[in-house]
Amino acid sequence: MNAVDPSDKTWQDMANCLGVDPDLFFPERGASTREAKEVCRGCVVRDECLEFALANGEKFGIWGGMSERERRRIRRARAIARRAAASVVSA
Numbered sequence: 001m002n003a004v005d006p007s008d009k010t011w012q013d014m015a016n017c018l019g020v021d022p023d024l025f026f027p028e029r030g031a032s033t034r035e036a037k038e039v040c041r042g043c044v045v046r047d048e049c050l051e052f053a054l055a056n057g058e059k060f061g062i063w064g065g066m067s068e069r070e071r072r073r074i075r076r077a078r079a080i081a082r083r084a085a086a087s088v089v090s091a
């Protein structure tokens with residue numbers, strides 16, 4: 001993943017979802033996320049979008065082609081990796 005400056009939002013100018021109905025990216029609980037993820041699939045700023053959502057703790061919606069549950073999984077995996085790296089350094 002790229003390191004992204006969370007305050008930099010210039011990537012949004014290149015978003016594939018510009019002009020797309022925002023409701024698509026914030027589906028009702030249990031509704032399909034397939035259409036939103038299709039839009040994200042071809043997006044050139046997908047990494048930036050995902051990192052922005054992770055850095056800002058976005059709780060809702062599809063960001064970088066991932067749902068909140070998928071983003072939670074990434075956050076957990078990174079936290080585990082950070083703890084493992086810290087224990088290696090301190091060992």
Ligand code: SF4
Pocket residue numbers: 012015016017018025039040041043044045046047049050062063064065
């Ligand atoms: S990854 Fe998806 S939500 Fe993010 S900017 Fe691109 S199209 Fe929009």
